[in-house]
Amino acid sequence: MKKLQDAFRALYNGDNIVKITKLRYMPRWLVIVIDILIILFSIFLSRLFLKNLDVEVHFPEYTLQKRLILIGLNILFMYVFKTYAGIIRHSTFFDFFKIILSSGSTLICLLIISYMTEVTMGQSLFLYPNLFLYFLISVSIMFFFRMVTKQFFNIIVDIQGASSKVKVAVVGVGEASVAVARAIMHNPNYPYRLEGFLTGRSDSNKALLLGHKIYNKNEFLISEKLVKKFDAVLLIKEIMTKQEIEEWMTLALDKNLKVLKAPTLSKMRDSDLVGGISNLQIEDLLNRKPISIESEEVMRRHFGKNVLVTGGAGSIGSEIVRQVSQFNPSLIVVLDQAESPLYELELELLEKFPGQKFKFVLADISNRYRLEKLFEDYHFSMVYHAAAYKHVPLIEDNPHEAIFVNVLGTKNVALLSKKYKVNRFVMVSTDKAVNPTNVMGASKRAAELFVQSLQNTPGHPTKFITTRFGNVLGSNGSVIPHFRKQIEKGGPVTITHPDIIRYFMTIPEACELVLQAGTMGNGGEIYVFDMGEPVKILDLAKRMIRLSGYTPDVDMKITFIGLRPGEKLYEELLSNNTVTIPTHHEKILISKDPLMEFEQIEYLSKHIILAAVKRDRLEVVKILKTIVPEFISNNSEFEVLDKETI
CATH class of the missing domain: 3.40.50.720 (NAD(P)-binding Rossmann-like Domain)
Structure with missing residues (x-):
């Protein structure tokens, strides 16, 4: 309640931005009040339809009592199925299902009451078409209210955090890519904002996916205006080959974009990182297919x-x-x-x-x-x-x-x-x-x-x-952690010889x-x-520098210090x-x-x-x-x- 008062006070005092995101959730009493208003509006609409169709209403002298019965049953089943208990801004299909159960139970009770009055008094208390019409109208408006509220909160959060969020392009249009993109869209607390999809396919240029455009790789290569729409490219490592990862990484780095990686959605839930998304590491390019052991x-x-x-x-x-x-x-x-x-x-x-x-x-x-x-x-x-x-x-x-x-x-x-x-x-x-x-x-x-x-x-x-x-990779004293420390310190990155190669x-x-x-x-x-295949250490260092957001020999110097005692050029x-x-x-x-x-x-x-x-x-x-x-x-x-x- 206090959060709601703060929001209205901010609006009244003339703040430029109402801190609507400070509201953790809409108060339950307010949800119940809105749902009751929706019930009354649905009764009015269904009644209006019957009136325009010149349908004769049974027991017009009991109109008030009938409306009270309808409202009372609705409130009873809303309490039973806790339709007001969910956080509106995080509504899901489960919340819609609870509304169906609540309104459906109300409909069944009203049908039973109407049938009993028809048997005992010769006429049903409620018209059957009117009950079904009311059911459809009330369920639709309740669900619509929750979806509009959810989208409103998402838009407000997105607007307020737009300047600080990383604008990402998800690579791929398959199920895994869509799942990760949807997770970004539905979690406003993530420091990322979906701006579109990238694909090597040429048959999706005019299509929209989750309301965002799909851009072809060739279009991305030649359009500087398009590149400026994004801050980073997001790869899903598990569904890509090493060659595909390298191609997209090279493309992104050439356009001065960050390269992020995300696991599949099932692994994101178990991740310690925000949504499982992190910077692409050099280890991701050196990894090979998983080994199968007996x-x-x-x-x-x-x-x-x-x-x-x-x-x-x-x-x-x-x-x-x-x-x-x-x-x-x-x-x-x-x-x-x-x-x-x-x-x-x-x-x-x-x-x-x-x-x-x-x-x-x-x-x-x-x-x-x-x-x-x-x-x-x-x-x-x-x-x-x-x-x-x-x-x-x-x-x-x-x-x-x-x-x-x-x-x-x-x-x-x-x-x-x-x-x-x-x-x-x-x-x-x-x-x-x-x-x-x-x-x-x-x-x-x-x-x-x-x-x-x-x-x-x-x-x-x-x-x-x-x-x-x-x-x-990553063993004590190995070259990759050593390079990473040097890059974090601002360089230079030291290599013993320009031609040295190693297996990893x-x-x-x-x-x-x-x-x-x-x-x-x-x-x-x-x-x-x-x-x-062996890896040239100079190429390894250059990739690590670029993945860290620097340009080799421009922002980050590479120096050659000579072979150490006993060291080979190749193993x-x-x-x-x-x-x-x-x-x-x-x-x-x-x-x-x-x-x-x-x-x-x-x-x-x-x-x-x-x-x-x-x-x-x-x-x-x-x-x-x-x-x-x-x-x-x-x-x-x-x-x-x-x-x-x-």
Whole structure:
């Protein structure tokens, strides 16, 4: 009531804009009063029709009583079905249905009364045509009143917020596009305003959709006047191919428009964002089609089992934990030496999977005694070994640390898996292990060789499996978050070399393939994943800059800082002359890399660990080059060791 008074006071005092949107809803008593007035008007109209048609009315002496009966029954059923309880500005078909029920019940009661008076008194109290006419008029006007009120509120809200709203053009004219457009129109609190539709089709130019024009892509390309109607282009990612997304993104950015994305309407309801709409990210252009995994086999390997994930608080390890949690294992032991990330993951998992049993272990995999107690206590069925040092420049400066974690740590976890008869040991490796040019990649290749060599040693049922893939989007220290931070700071965006290229894969995609590969083979295999087409990092940076609303080298400078020690221009997933064998999964291949006997790799690993303990950098790398003969240093102080062998 106070809100209504405020609105009228504002009008009386001469404010330019009545703050009608401050009214949360129209008071219920006012809705009832208006509905009663509609009833009286409907009685008058129906009576007027009969009068003009010269229809004789039964019992004219009871006209007042008849009207009171009609009004009383209507009010009774309006109360029963709560036709006044809904918020008018958000009326839906359900509200219309309640009006039908209320007026229909009134009609049925009046028909019964008329029939009873006809039987007892020889004439019906109400004329039957008059009752049906009244029903149609009253229902129509009540519904019309609600629709007009709803539209009035929407127009007022739209006018008041027009200057601050983003004017969007929805791409597509299919069901999903229409559903998203309708959601924008019917939610005045959204910071977006629908201005039209864009399509590649040429048969819809003269058609209207939800009262808005449909514009053809070619028309959009040549008409600057048309472009000025919009602030942004809205894409629905789930219904578009990667090529279509890129085409519309390029078109929008060329016209200096923002590029927004929206999920389908079913996902919008669950989104934390306003309506599920957000800025298009570079990850959306790099994503590929969802991977299908044989979930039944993966489920069988994990259901009711004890699982260990080393490096469980890292980017890959934590996603493996999340995905394994869906298969209801008896226990997941999450091991990591990073205290804060491990604690944050614990809080997340306990909230997300309240029924799953976890144990969070703070430990270093280079400490065998600490690890062995875990193997003794929990009898793991699956071990996912994701713990590793992975940053190329840091490891190039600290090669002994790579040996402690990537070689000794892997050796500890693998030997304990063998000793305690773990069913499957799955190691997460990297494309940098292929023809390595840096210590990090070489240390991972040495770890691969050790894991493979264990498969042929006697006395264990364990299947030792290695998975190898490239860069993952959004992982700790990866290039995309780094570029994003630089752009947020205003630049410059730094790239090591204009020709550098990389493969990319999403974290969930990579982990799904890790889980799938863990169920395959007889052990000893190195599985490589289909990483799609490589991406030029310079092109990636330019796209990210443009998606952020800047022009590369105009608003945001790109600088080249030179290759870092040990860095390659491009990464490889396969060694030179490596034979690959397809598997039943189209995204997974087996790489037939050279093997090393266990006795040989065990001997060399002991020596390299001893050199690492002594902090003898050159000796560490020298032995590493013996273990991995294809390891040729690039842009590094260790290139001198390669010259000695020539």
